[in-house]
Amino acid sequence: MAKRDYYEILGVDKNAGEDDIKKAYRKLALQYHPDKNPGNKQAEEKFKEATEAYEVLRDPEKRGRYDQFGHLGAGAQAGAGTYGFDFSNFDLSDALRTFMRDFGGFGFEDIFESSTRRPRGRQSLRGEDLQIRLKLTLEEIASGVEKTIKLKRMQKCPACNSTGAEKGSHKKTCPKCQGAGEVKQVSRSMFGQFMSITTCRNCGGEGEIIGKPCSTCGGEGRVKGDSTITVKIPAGVSTGNYIPIRGAGNVGPKGGPTGDVIVWIEEEEHPVFKRRENDIILDLPISFTQAALGDEMPIPTLDGKVSLKIPPGTQSGKIFSIRNKGIPSIHGYGKGDELVRVIVWIPTHLGPEEKKLLLELAKSEKFKPPKGDKSFFDKLRETLGI
Incomplete structure (x- = not known):
């Protein structure tokens, strides 16, 4: 259900x-x-x-994860971790x-x-979550990618097997909470009787006190070491998205539950494309003659080149859409488009012969724009000061 x-x-x-x-x-x-x-x-x-x-x-991190991934619950894998929450x-x-x-x-x-x-039973302290920022290229975001990440994290102490006690030392029941790991306090007010439950400060919620702390970990039950995790990044992520890897963070003190690794996504700037949601934008410079006469040109995409026909009379700023050549939706349906924006290139340095030819062309009615619009030659004159 x-x-x-x-x-x-x-x-x-x-x-x-x-x-x-x-x-x-x-x-x-x-x-x-x-x-x-x-x-x-x-x-x-x-x-x-x-x-x-x-x-x-009530928890900003859990809420953000829920808003992003919804009910993906126990068993929905994200690399080595889980997107959801285990309430089993x-x-x-x-x-x-x-x-x-x-x-x-x-x-x-x-x-x-x-x-x-x-x-x-006794209350165990959970290990801390680790935050990692992972930079991805636009190509990696478009296809999805698996990344191996090296990190330092708190791991189980091998000397005491995470108990925090020196070998031969024994634990004893906390006298303040009687092993419960928590302390109850009852208070009365005009509205009635209320009870609060707090973690025992004497034993830190453990319910037990160590006789002699482990000399390797200082009684914490964990030591810092190198670790490697693998995370699968789904296609369509963007800067600000994150993927939690459950149980890959710091081990909790004295054998407590392990925290998570939160992998934050950062999108690297692309040398050619700009991203707008799931569409990518390419500025394509073409010459005046290509714009006037038309042309067919190879266009780069994120997965190879395609051919684009430039019809005669194409104006600067014209946008051509290449369907399904953008970024896939992170929700798993559809892809964005590649938007090719034509920029008509105007030369800035002309010799006497080129100027003469262009001025001759400017006399033709075909080269005169509709009333109120500046023609290519008007813009050219402004640029060259002629």
């Missing part, structure tokens, strides 16, 4: 601000919260659906945690001890 659009779920438009998204989610969450709808599976699914949408749209293990307790984190509770201290909550 196809997933619903996240904006549609929350009832907001695509230009909605952070506050609007938060208000829309809060309204739905209060309406479908399990404590207000005990035993109602449909309300539970609505609550989870709204929370999933909120988790994506997102259950009711995750949804409740999101709501409690941002809005507090309804006054039920044991909300997370209910039968709906599964044990989470």
Whole structure:
């Protein structure tokens, strides 16, 4: 079954601000919260659906990725990574945690001890995302390309196997959070009782404290090293697009989840073509005689040369369109065109003989423009000062 659009779920438009998204989610969450709808599976699914949408749209990076690639979910590959978001293990307790984190509770201290909550174990810190800028030629953008990228990133410490503890050293349960990795705090106000859950500062959310830190990594469980990734760039990308490579970033401290690599696309300036969305533009200088008499010329494209007929009487600025010789749509349908803009070249240095011939031609009615337009010879006289 196809997933619903996240904006549609929350009832907001695509230009909605952070506050609007938060208000829309809060309204739905209060309406479908399990404590207000005990035993109602449909309300539970609505609550989870709204929370999933909120988790994506509240985060600028996830939202940008969703706006760009939509629901490409788990398994939609981009080189070594995934465009989408994996909510395959997102259950009711995750949804409740999101709501409690941002809005507090309804006054039920044991909300997370209910039968709906599964044990989470210790909280692991996720590794940092790495940002990379990748320059591509227009030819690479037109065809799509696979790139191998070398980078330095945090990797698992081989000495302690990412535990952060020296060999022979033991971990012990954090006395402050009793191994939960988080601390609950209940407060009361005139509106009722509220509970907040925060990461334990004493153990950093680990739930455990190291007796003797690893001498190789200093207790972090990771060290910096060289790495290589491969990314497939689809045809049609442009400057400002990015491709996330899931699990290719820094390893998290002490065996935590690995971050992503975000590959930002930069389009190199082309020596011949200019790009306008999916069309490419070529300025083609031709002589006055070619413009007047017509010609057939070889024209460069991004995938070879084609022949272009210049009809007699072609004016400077005339644009010829060569179909499907532009950039493919990143969405997978259609291609742009190559637009050839004719520029009639006017010589700037003429000898006496050339001037005489042109002045003779200028006497002909055929060389006189319609009233109000400047002719080629008028422009030529202005240029040469004659």
